[in-house]
Amino acid sequence: xxxxxxxxxxxARRLSLYLRMLRRLRQEKVRIVSSDQIRRFLSxxxxxxRKDLSYFGEFGKRGVGYDVELLTKEIxxxxxxxxxxxxxxxxxxxxxxxxxxxxxxxxxxxxxSEAFDSHKDKVGKICGGIRIKHIRQLRWVIKKRNLRIAIxxxxxxxxxxxxxxxxxxGIKAILNFAPVNLVLAADxxxxxxxxxxxxxxxxxxxxxxx
Amino acid sequence: xxxxxxxxxxxARRLSLYLRMLRRLRQEKVRIVSSDQIRRFLSxxxxxxRKDLSYFGEFGKRGVGYDVELLTKEIxxxxxxxxxxxxxxxxxxxxxxxxxxxxxxxxxxxxxSEAFDSHKDKVGKICGGIRIKHIRQLRWVIKKRNLRIAIxxxxxxxxxxxxxxxxxxGIKAILNFAPVNLVLAADxxxxxxxxxxxxxxxxxxxxxxx
DNA sequence: GTATACTTGTGAAATAATTAACAATCTATA
DNA sequence: TATAGATTGTTAATTATTTCACAAGTATAC
Numbered sequence: 001x002x003x004x005x006x007x008x009x010x011x012a013r014r015l016s017l018y019l020r021m022l023r024r025l026r027q028e029k030v031r032i033v034s035s036d037q038i039r040r041f042l043s044x045x046x047x048x049x050r051k052d053l054s055y056f057g058e059f060g061k062r063g064v065g066y067d068v069e070l071l072t073k074e075i076x077x078x079x080x081x082x083x084x085x086x087x088x089x090x091x092x093x094x095x096x097x098x099x100x101x102x103x104x105x106x107x108x109x110x111x112x113s114e115a116f117d118s119h120k121d122k123v124g125k126i127c128g129g130i131r132i133k134h135i136r137q138l139r140w141v142i143k144k145r146n147l148r149i150a151i152x153x154x155x156x157x158x159x160x161x162x163x164x165x166x167x168x169x170g171i172k173a174i175l176n177f178a179p180v181n182l183v184l185a186a187d188x189x190x191x192x193x194x195x196x197x198x199x200x201x202x203x204x205x206x207x208x209x210x
Numbered sequence: 211x212x213x214x215x216x217x218x219x220x221x222a223r224r225l226s227l228y229l230r231m232l233r234r235l236r237q238e239k240v241r242i243v244s245s246d247q248i249r250r251f252l253s254x255x256x257x258x259x260r261k262d263l264s265y266f267g268e269f270g271k272r273g274v275g276y277d278v279e280l281l282t283k284e285i286x287x288x289x290x291x292x293x294x295x296x297x298x299x300x301x302x303x304x305x306x307x308x309x310x311x312x313x314x315x316x317x318x319x320x321x322x323s324e325a326f327d328s329h330k331d332k333v334g335k336i337c338g339g340i341r342i343k344h345i346r347q348l349r350w351v352i353k354k355r356n357l358r359i360a361i362x363x364x365x366x367x368x369x370x371x372x373x374x375x376x377x378x379x380g381i382k383a384i385l386n387f388a389p390v391n392l393v394l395a396a397d398x399x400x401x402x403x404x405x406x407x408x409x410x411x412x413x414x415x416x417x418x419x420x
Numbered sequence: 421g422t423a424t425a426c427t428t429g430t431g432a433a434a435t436a437a438t439t440a441a442c443a444a445t446c447t448a449t450a
Numbered sequence: 451t452a453t454a455g456a457t458t459g460t461t462a463a464t465t466a467t468t469t470c471a472c473a474a475g476t477a478t479a480c
Contacts (some may be wrong), residue, residue, distance in 0.1 A: 272459075275458085
C-alpha cells in the first residue's frame with residue numbers, strides 16, 4: 001500500500017512511546033493487544049494510535065487487535081532502532097557521566113560508544129565502560145567511526161562552538177542539554193532536553209489552572 | 211485589553227526560550243530588540259514571536275521594537291517565574307544528584323529545596339547543599355512546605371507508585387525522568403524528560419531524510 | 421450458517437496552530 | 451511638518467493535526 005501522506009511530527013515521538021509499552025507487554029508474555037488497551041496505559045486515544053500506525057501500513061487484525069511481537073518489530077523497523085545505533089557523548093560533567101553510566105539505553109538499541117571531554121583529569125578515565133577521550137580527537141573518531149548522533153552536555157558557554165565542530169565532522173543529529181538554542185545548518189536535527197524550560201512550562205501551567 | 215483567546219500549548223515553551231534569550235541580551239546591556247533579531251537567534255519566526263506575545267498583551271513599540279528589560283519582566287510574570295519556586299526531588303541516583311548539584315536552576319528562579327531517597331546510605335548525606343531525607347518524610351515535608359512541583363528520578367519500576375504518592379500529598383506537577391507514562395489524575399501536569407525517546411526520534415528523523 | 425460483539429483502518433469533518441498580509445504607529449531627518 | 455523606513459499587532463488565510471463516524475473484517479456462541 002502506498003504511504004505518501006505527510007506524517008505529523010509528533011507521530012515519531014508517540015511511536016517511541018508505543019514501542020516502550022509493547023516491549024513491556026512482550027516481557028509480560030502478552031500476545032495480543034488492542035488499541036483501546038494501549039489507550040489505558042498511555043495518554044493517547046485509541047484512534048490516535050491507529051492513525052499513527054496507518055501512516056506506515058496495516059499491522060493489526062480487525063476484530064482482534066495487534067500481535068505484540070509483530071508490532072514491536074514493525075515499529076522498531078519504522079523508527080530505525082531495529083539495529084544498534086552508536087552515539088557519541090561530548091562533555092563528561094555531572095550530567096554527562098550520569099548518562100554514560102545509565103544502563104538503560106541498550107534496551108532501546110542505543111549505545112554511547114564514545115565520550116569526550118577537554119579536562120585533563122577526566123581524559124583517560126573510564127566511565128560507564130567507556131574511556132574518555134580528549135575533544136581534540138573528535139574529528140578523527142567521528143570520521144573514522146562514521147558517527148551521526150551526538151549528545152551534547154558541555155557547559156552552556158561552549159555549546160554553540162562545540163556543536164558547530166561536531167557538525168563539521170559529520171554529526172547530523174544532536175541531543176542538546178545546554179540551555180541555549182543552537183544555530184546550525186538546516187539539515188542537522190537538534191532535540192533540546194532543557195530541564196529548566198520544562199520546569200518553567202510546568203510553573204506556567206500551574207499558574208493558568210488557578 | 212481582553213485576552214480570552216485559546217493559547218497554544220507550545221507558546222509556553224517558546225516563552226521560556228524567549229525569556230532565556232532576553233536575559234542574555236540584558237546581560238550584554240542590549241536595551242532594545244526587534245522580533246526579527248529574536249528570529250536570528252532562536253529558530254522561531256518573527257511573526258510567531260509577536261503572535262505568542264499578543265496572547266498576553268502589547269509589549270512592544272511599533273517602529274521601534276521591545277524594551278529588553280521590560281519584556282523580560284513581563285514574560286517572567288506571564289510564566290510565573292518572577293517569584294522563586296521551590297521544587298522537590300525524589301530519587302537521588304546518578305541523574306538525581308547531577309540535577310541537585312546543577313547550579314543553573316536559580317537563574318530561572320527555580321530551586322530544588324528538598325531531596326528524598328529510600329537508600330539508607332544516601333539519607334542524611336548532603337548533596338548540592340541539600341540534606342537528603344528519607345521518602346517516609348515525603349508526606350510531612352510536602353504538606354508542611356506546601357510544595358507543588360516535583361522532579362521524579364527514581365528507577366522506572368517505582369515511578370508510578372511514587373508519583374501517585376506525591377500526588378496524594380499535594381504535588382500538582384511532575385517532571386518525570388523515568389521512561390514510563392505515568393497514569394495520574396487529570397489535573398496533575400506531567401512533563402516527560404525522556405532521553406531514550408528523544409534519541410529514538412532523532413534516529414527516526416535521520417532515517418527519513420535519506 | 422447466522423447473529424452478535426469486537427476491533428481495525430480510513431476518508432471526511434473538526435479543531436488547532438502557523439503564516440501571510442497589511443494597517444497602525446514610531447523615529448529620524450530633511 | 452512632511453516623508454521614508456522600520457517595526458508592531460492582528461485579522462484572515464493557510465496548513466497541520468486530531469477526532470469522528472463508519473465500513474470492513476474477525477471470532478464466538480448457538
